[in-house]
Amino acid sequence: xxxxxxxxxxxxxxxxxxxxxxxxxxxxxxxxxxxxxxxxxxxxxxxxxxxxxxxxxxxxxxxxxxxxxxxxxxxxxxxxxxxxxxxxxxxxxxxxxxxxxxxxxxxxxxxxxxxxxxxxxxxxxxxxxxxxxxxxxxxxxxxxxxxxxxxxxxxxxxxxxxxxxxxxxxxxxxxxxxxxxxxxxxxxxxxxxxxxxxxxxxxxxxxxxxxxxxxxxxxxxxxxxxxxxxxxxxxxxxxxxxxxxxxxxxxxxxxxxxxxxxxxxxxxxxxxxxxxxxxxxxxxxxxxxxxxxxxxxxxxxxxxxxxxxxxxxxxxxxxxxxxxxxxxxxxxxxxxxxxxxxxxxxxxxxxxxxxxxxxxxxxxxxxxxxxxxxxxxxxxxxxxxxxxxxxxxxxxxxxxxxxxxxxxxxxxxxxxxxxxxxxxxxxxxxxxxxxxxxxxxxxxxxxxxxxxxxxxxxxxxxxxxxxxxxxxxxxxxx
Numbered sequence: 017x018x019x020x021x022x023x024x025x026x027x028x029x030x031x032x033x034x035x036x037x038x039x040x041x042x043x044x045x046x047x048x049x050x051x052x053x054x055x056x057x058x059x060x061x062x063x064x065x066x067x068x069x070x071x072x073x074x075x076x077x078x079x080x081x082x083x084x085x086x087x088x089x090x091x092x093x094x095x096x097x098x099x100x101x102x103x104x105x106x107x108x109x110x111x112x113x114x115x116x117x118x119x120x121x122x123x124x125x126x127x128x129x130x131x132x133x134x135x136x137x138x139x140x141x142x143x144x145x146x147x148x149x150x151x152x153x154x155x156x157x158x159x160x161x162x163x164x165x166x167x168x169x170x171x172x173x174x175x176x177x178x179x180x181x182x183x184x185x186x187x188x189x190x191x192x193x194x195x196x197x198x199x200x201x202x203x204x205x206x207x208x209x210x211x212x213x214x215x216x217x218x219x220x221x222x223x224x225x226x227x228x229x230x231x232x233x234x235x236x237x238x239x240x241x242x243x244x245x246x247x248x249x250x251x252x253x254x255x256x257x258x259x260x261x262x263x264x265x266x267x268x269x270x271x272x273x274x275x276x277x278x279x280x281x282x283x284x285x286x287x288x289x290x291x292x293x294x295x296x297x298x299x300x301x302x303x304x305x306x307x308x309x310x311x312x313x314x315x316x317x318x319x320x321x322x323x324x325x326x327x328x329x330x331x332x333x334x335x336x337x338x339x340x341x342x343x344x345x346x347x348x349x350x351x352x353x354x355x356x357x358x359x360x361x362x363x364x365x366x367x368x369x370x371x372x373x374x375x376x377x378x379x380x381x382x383x384x385x386x387x388x389x390x391x392x393x394x395x396x397x398x399x400x401x402x403x404x405x406x407x408x409x410x411x412x413x414x415x416x417x418x419x420x421x422x423x424x425x426x427x428x429x430x431x432x433x434x435x436x437x438x439x440x441x442x443x444x445x446x447x448x449x450x451x452x453x454x455x456x457x458x459x460x461x462x463x464x465x466x467x468x469x470x471x472x473x474x475x476x477x478x479x480x481x482x483x484x485x486x487x488x489x490x491x492x493x494x
């Protein structure tokens with residue numbers, strides 16, 4: 017019996033030491049609070065703060081050097097910061113769970129606190145073991161463990177979902193270990209709550225991660241970057257669109273382009289101010305920021321005050337199918353996307369109505385929420401595609417149109433203007449008359465054939481293998 021007990025103690029030595037260290041810290045906290053307040057007569061709030069600070073350091077040093085036997089001195093300050101962040105996060109989590117257990121589930125508050133304390137103790141143990149005091153987070157023979165943080169991922173629909181999927185597959189083909197962390201129930205939660213939940217999910221998946229690649233600046237970018245900063249992980253932020261500008265346009269109805277938004281610096285509400293502050297913070301603190309076009313890179317560097325030496329351009333994937341000749345059955349223009357204000361759809365409809373008074377055979381096909389394969393079929397069956405958004409950074413819709421051999425009309429407020437100005441038709445998105453005239457211009461058979469040939473002969477190519485290689489080169493420079 018004694019041998020069995022001894023065996024169990026040895027087997028579970030670290031969890032036992034973890035509980036003893038935690039109990040010692042708790043005893044220190046309560047003892048100092050009592051001594052300072054009742055014996056020394058110090059104000060109880062000051063006593064509580066003093067007791068917390070002393071107990072915090074007792075807990076940290078016992079867990080680091082005794083429980084987990086981590087004698088590394090180089091990382092101690094970063095570990096202290098991470099340990100404090102976990103303590104504050106646990107404080108927030110404790111309050112939230114108490115509310116759920118007591119007010120929501122009607123559990124007696126003392127029992128609720130006992131259950132929650134047990135849950136948090138278990139969670140903290142694994143965070144300390146796998147992240148803060150784990151010295152095994154090293155790449156093996158140049159191969160990395162990469163966490164891809166993305167809001168959407170197939171079967172979700174959209175360009176970012178396809179980008180995350182294809183990059184993950186290509187990096188995996190190169191021998192790296194890939195973990196994809198996408199929004200699940202977070203999609204149904206309000207802003208802020210979903211960020212907190214995703215933050216904890218990122219932390220849970222950080223074991224032995226060498227690099228995080230986050231696919232936006234706010235929805236996953238903020239929680240992923242904060243976790244990376246706290247736990248000393250390298251993170252690359254790929255900007256994609258601009259959540260702040262999109263939110264402002266949608267709320268205010270002020271139809272300004274991306275560049276105008278940052279030039280005029282409109283009055284923001286509290287939510288938008290928080291988004292700006294957090295986005296600026298994580299963009300400045302990230303190991304690297306990746307843009308898909310020089311156009312957006314220039315805007316962000318100017319208005320967010322970014323260090324240009326940490327900013328890179330990785331263009332989107334492009335590989336034209338070079339389709340054969342086909343007969344266009346009708347002059348049907350295609351628009352696809354989300355029906356939000358920055359897409360400028362109402363102005364497009366008005367311009368199209370005016371164009372149809374001159375050319376009644378014209379039609380506009382508006383689609384949304386189609387799977388990628390279905391979208392390609394729609395593009396191939398269209399006369400041309402049109403995208404008159406207030407601004408578009410690097411729309412995959414246009415790349416797909418070129419790949420399918422379709423002429424296109426798009427906003428001149430885009431990172432693609434310089435690249436595609438010789439093969440496409442560009443419009444002023446704020447000028448309804450210009451949109452109408454460009455529609456009529458492309459409806460002319462001679463003009464249509466000219467631009468169709470230009471698109472067909474366009475020879476640019478950028479593969480997923482090249483994209484993955486560019487991300488890995490960025491990592492090597494961090």
